[in-house]
Structures are given as structure tokens and as C-alpha cells.
Amino acid sequence: MKYLCLVYLEEQKLHAVADSECFACGEAFRSSGALVAAEALQPIETATTVRVRNGKPTITDGPFAETKEQLAGFYLLDARDLNEAIQMAAKIPPAREGSIEVRPVRDLDVGSAAT
Amino acid sequence: MSATNPVRETLNAIYQSDSRRVLATLIRLLGDFDAAEEALHDAFRAALEQWPREGVPANPRAWLVSAGRFKAIDGLRRRKRFDALDESGHAAEIAVHDTAAWADAESVEDDRLRLIFTCCHPALAPDAQVALTLREVCGLTTEEIAHAFLTPAPTLAQRIVRAKAKIRDARIPYQVPTPAELPERLDAVLRVVYLVFNEGYTASSGATVTRHDLSGEAIRLGRVLVELLPAPEAVGLLALMLLHESRRTARTSPSGEVILLDDQDRSLWNRDLITEGTRLVRQALSSRAFGPYSIQAAISSLHAEAPNAAATDWIEIVGLYDVLLQMGATPVIELNRAVAVAMRDDPTAGLVLIDAILARGELRDYRFAHAARAELCRRLGKTTEARTSFERALALTRQEPERRFLERRLADLNQG
Numbered sequence: 170m171k172y173l174c175l176v177y178l179e180e181q182k183l184h185a186v187a188d189s190e191c192f193a194c195g196e197a198f199r200s201s202g203a204l205v206a207a208e209a210l211q212p213i214e215t216a217t218t219v220r221v222r223n224g225k226p227t228i229t230d231g232p233f234a235e236t237k238e239q240l241a242g243f244y245l246l247d248a249r250d251l252n253e254a255i256q257m258a259a260k261i262p263p264a265r266e267g268s269i270e271v272r273p274v275r276d277l278d279v280g281s282a283a284t
Numbered sequence: 285m286s287a288t289n290p291v292r293e294t295l296n297a298i299y300q301s302d303s304r305r306v307l308a309t310l311i312r313l314l315g316d317f318d319a320a321e322e323a324l325h326d327a328f329r330a331a332l333e334q335w336p337r338e339g340v341p342a343n344p345r346a347w348l349v350s351a352g353r354f355k356a357i358d359g360l361r362r363r364k365r366f367d368a369l370d371e372s373g374h375a376a377e378i379a380v381h382d383t384a385a386w387a388d389a390e391s392v393e394d395d396r397l398r399l400i401f402t403c404c405h406p407a408l409a410p411d412a413q414v415a416l417t418l419r420e421v422c423g424l425t426t427e428e429i430a431h432a433f434l435t436p437a438p439t440l441a442q443r444i445v446r447a448k449a450k451i452r453d454a455r456i457p458y459q460v461p462t463p464a465e466l467p468e469r470l471d472a473v474l475r476v477v478y479l480v481f482n483e484g485y486t487a488s489s490g491a492t493v494t495r496h497d498l499s500g501e502a503i504r505l506g507r508v509l510v511e512l513l514p515a516p517e518a519v520g521l522l523a524l525m526l527l528h529e530s531r532r533t534a535r536t537s538p539s540g541e542v543i544l545l546d547d548q549d550r551s552l553w554n555r556d557l558i559t560e561g562t563r564l565v566r567q568a569l570s571s572r573a574f575g576p577y578s579i580q581a582a583i584s585s586l587h588a589e590a591p592n593a594a595a596t597d598w599i600e601i602v603g604l605y606d607v608l609l610q611m612g613a614t615p616v617i618e619l620n621r622a623v624a625v626a627m628r629d630d631p632t633a634g635l636v637l638i639d640a641i642l643a644r645g646e647l648r649d650y651r652f653a654h655a656a657r658a659e660l661c662r663r664l665g666k667t668t669e670a671r672t673s674f675e676r677a678l679a680l681t682r683q684e685p686e687r688r689f690l691e692r693r694l695a696d697l698n699q700g
Binding site: 170249250251252255271273275 | 453459
């Protein structure tokens with residue numbers, strides 16, 4: 170089962186953990202076979218939000234979150250169950266500075282239409 | 285079929301003693317709480333039909349697990365005919381066919397622990413852990429739990445549904461934690477058990493001080509834990525609950541008034557519970573791996589052994605509070621220690637400590653801190669200060685018998 174581990178950090182702590190340490194963590198997940206994908210993100214100032222309403226896309230700057238923590242990166246991991254996912258999430262270095270949200274991945278329910 | 289039907293009586297007895305065990309095993313076999321609950325009810329329904337004809341089987345529990353499993357397979361087959369593409373149904377069917385998995389007695393015993401640890405998983409919200417444990421492990425109905433916690437039944441039902449959905453969708457495993465995880469996970473289980481006990485013992489709101497059923501459930505749960513996993517702190521917690529429970533009849537008057545420990549009629553204390561609790565305290569303390577529950581139980585056992593408040597071993601009690609503070613200081617433990625110091629030395633020594641704690645602000649809204657301060661002031665003849673503190677405690681309490689107790693204390697003060 171896949172779990173998306175979302176890394177949240179306060180703005181002033183975005184660089185509190187060395188990139189090399191995060192990279193090493195990803196490599197460790199890769200060598201154990203758990204890593205599906207992992208990326209760090211540019212700060213939230215670079216974000217753009219796209220919405221489609223009445224068939225028409227609108228584009229806005231942001232979002233500028235009201236909470237202090239912002240999404241700083243993610244690890245998509247393959248784990249046996251939530252316990253294993255939690256153990257791996259605890260090894261993600263920014264867990265020390267911010268928080269990791271562990272979200273199980275959902276299969277899209279496409280039903281018989283797909284076949 | 286009449287209520288006096290012997291098979292139905294046997295079945296009722298088996299439901300009381302074994303339905304949670306059967307459920308625990310069915311959850312493992314079927315991999316789903318809801319499917320297991322349905323299978324459990326189907327199994328008992330089948331027993332009600334078949335046992336009067338065929339007699340009670342030699343091993344009723346195995347029969348029920350087997351019947352529940354069969355009904356679940358049957359249900360899956362029927363559903364499969366309608367929905368041939370249901371992959372999760374297929375996976376569950378493989379699980380049900382794994383007959384070796386339920387045959388050995390040890391893993392069946394473990395199922396009860398699996399159920400407890402899953403219901404108390406830290407990924408579930410604390411109130412959901414409590415609700416789920418009472419529902420699945422203790423077998424209380426949603427309405428009973430809602431009533432006990434003064435929560436609307438739909439809110440509580442929603443909480444349980446959400447917790448079960450998280451167990452399924454986030455895949456919280458149905459297993460006993462590994463030895464490395466065990467201490468922390470056991471703490472979470474003990475916290476739930478003690479919370480249930482306290483909710484029954486000192487209800488934080490409402491008209492009655494005690495809600496017996498919840499304390500009884502917590503003690504039953506504590507016994508199951510000790511039986512399955514005799515860790516020192518599990519033993520210590522059971523001891524603590526039994527020792528508190530031993531004073532139940534003495535701590536309120538027939539009209540429902542609160543009676544403080546010092547003023548209780550100690551002949552009303554339940555000696556059997558004290559004997560058992562004290563034996564368990566010794567067992568926990570001799571392990572050298574004891575923790576805060578065992579220490580609190582030791583303190584409680586010193587009270588239990590004393591013929592009256594004055595003859596209590598306050599020196600030892602203050603020493604035990606010191607140990608407790610070293611394990612993890614909280615202002616409430618400091619407050620309790622201050623009260624013990626007042627008994628060991630004199631009220632002034634206790635008052636100095638309580639004033640220092642209150643000055644830090646953490647217990648400013650804690651009614652027992654003000655009530656304790658008021659008692660010490662009263663003993664010292666500081667009537668005005670005592671009145672102020674009793675009034676403060678009175679303003680903070682939400683519980684009717686406590687309110688009456690404090691009002692009586694205030695009235696006594698005005699007369700004296």
C-alpha cells in the first residue's frame with residue numbers, strides 16, 4: 170500500500186535541515202525498495218492556484234496559507250501498513266523541525282467503465 | 285422460545301463470556317470490523333437455531349468462529365454473483381479460506397490483544413480510542429457509551445464509524461506491537477483503561493459522582509490485560525483501580541454527598557479489593573520495571589492499610605510522591621505531594637507549597653487546588669482566606685455533589 174508523506178515546515182525552517190540529509194534519507198528508502206517518488210518543493214511564494222469554474226480556468230497567485238506551516242516536499246512510499254509508514258515517516262529528517270502528514274493513497278474508483 | 289429455555293440461557297452465558305473473543309478472531313480472519321460484527325451476529329443466530337436441535341457443541345467458541353466464518357464466505361459468494369469485479373471481496377475470501385490461521389489456540393488468545401492494541405492505536409483520536417475500545421473490546425452498545433459519556437448517541441456512533449474507516453483505509457494493522465514498540469503502545473492502552481475508570485469514578489460533570497458501569501468495565505479490561513500481558517505497569521494500574529474501587533461506598537453519603545478520605549468510615553472499605561490490590565502492588569514493585577501507575581497504587585495501598593488519617597505513613601507517602609515527580613513532574617502531582625507534606629509536617633508547610641504552585645498559574649482553574657488550599661487555611665484558623673478559596677473552588681466545579689460539599693464547607697466556616 171502506498172502512503173504519501175507530506176513534509177510541512179514553517180517558512181523560517183525551510184532550510185533548517187541540510188538538503189544532503191534529505192537526499193540521503195530518500196536514497197535509504199530507495200535501497201530498501203520503499204521509495205516510489207520524493208521531491209522537495211520551491212517555497213510557497215512560487216505557487217499558483219488553478220481553478221476551473223463554468224468551464225473557465227482562473228489562475229491566482231498563492232495560496233498563501235493562513236497556517237504558519239507550508240508544504241515543503243513529499244515522499245511517496247510503499248509500506249506494508251500504517252505502522253511501517255509511521256516508522257518510515259519518523260525517519261524523514263524535517264520531522265524534527267516541522268511535521269509529516271501521512272496519507273494513505275486511494276485507488277480511483279473507476280468501476281467497470283475502465284474495462 | 286421462552287426465556288427459561290436452557291439452550292438460550294447457555295447461549296446468553298457464552299455471549300457474555302466469549303462473544304468478544306469470537307469477534308476478535310473473526311476480525312483477524314475477515315480483515316474487517318464491520319464484516320466481523322455481522323458474522324458474529326449471524327453465528328449466534330445460527331446457534332440459536334441449531335443448538336436446540338443438535339445440542340450444544342463440545343467447543344462452543346470454535347463452533348461460533350467457524351459458523352461466523354462460513355456465513356461471511358456465504359455472504360461474499362452471494363455478493364460476488366452481483367459484483368464479479370470486486371477485488372477486495374476476493375482478498376477477503378482468501379483470508380477466510382486460510383483455515384490454519386484460526387486453528388491454533390495461541391493466536392486465538394492473541395486476537396484479544398490484537399483487538400485491544402488496534403482500538404487503542406495512537407493514530408486514532410483519543411476519544412475515538414475510548415469509544416472503540418468500549419464498543420469492540422467491552423461489547424457496550426453505542427447508546428450505553430453515549431449515555432456514560434453524556435455525549436449524543438449520533439456523535440458517538442459517528443466517532444466509531446470514522447475510527448473503523450481509518451483502520452480500514454489507512455491500514456492500521458491488526459497486530460500486537462513488536463517488543464521495541466510495546467512500552468509506548470502499552471502506555472496508550474493503559475491511558476485508555478484509566479480514562480474509562482476515572483470517567484466512571486470521578487465524573488467531571490453530571491449529577492452522580494460515580495458511574496459504576498464504566499469503572500467496572502475498566503477493571504474488567506485491566507484484568508484481561510494483566511492476564512494476557514502481565515507487564516508491571518498493567519499490574520500496577522489494575523492495583524490502582526482496585527484500591528480506588530475499594531472505597532466506593534465510603535466516599536459518598538447515602539444522600540450523595542462527597543466524603544473526603546480523612547472523614548470516610550474505613551469499615552466500609554472493601555477488604556477483598558484491598559487485599560488483591562495490595563498483593564498486585566507488591567508484584568508490580570518487585571519487578572523493578574514499574575512506573576507511575578504502580579507508584580500511585582503504592583500510595584493508595586498505604587492509605588488502605590492505615591486505620592485512620594493520623595496513623596497513615598505520611599513519610600512514606602511523601603517519599604513516593606517524590607519518586608513520582610522524578611518520573612515526570614506535573615503540577616497535580618506536586619499538589620498531592622503538598623497535601624501529604626501538610627499531613628506529615630503541619631498545615632503551614634503544605635500551604636506554602638500550594639501557594640507556590642498556584643503562583644505559577646498552571647492550576648489557577650483547577651478546583652481541587654483551591655479546595656485543598658481552603659482546607660489548610662481552615663485548619664490554620666485563617667477563616668477569610670479559607671472562604672475565598674472555597675468560593676473559588678465552588679465557582680470552578682461543574683458537579684452537583686461537589687457543589688453541595690463545598691457549600692456545606694462554606695456554611696460550616698460561617699458558623700465556626
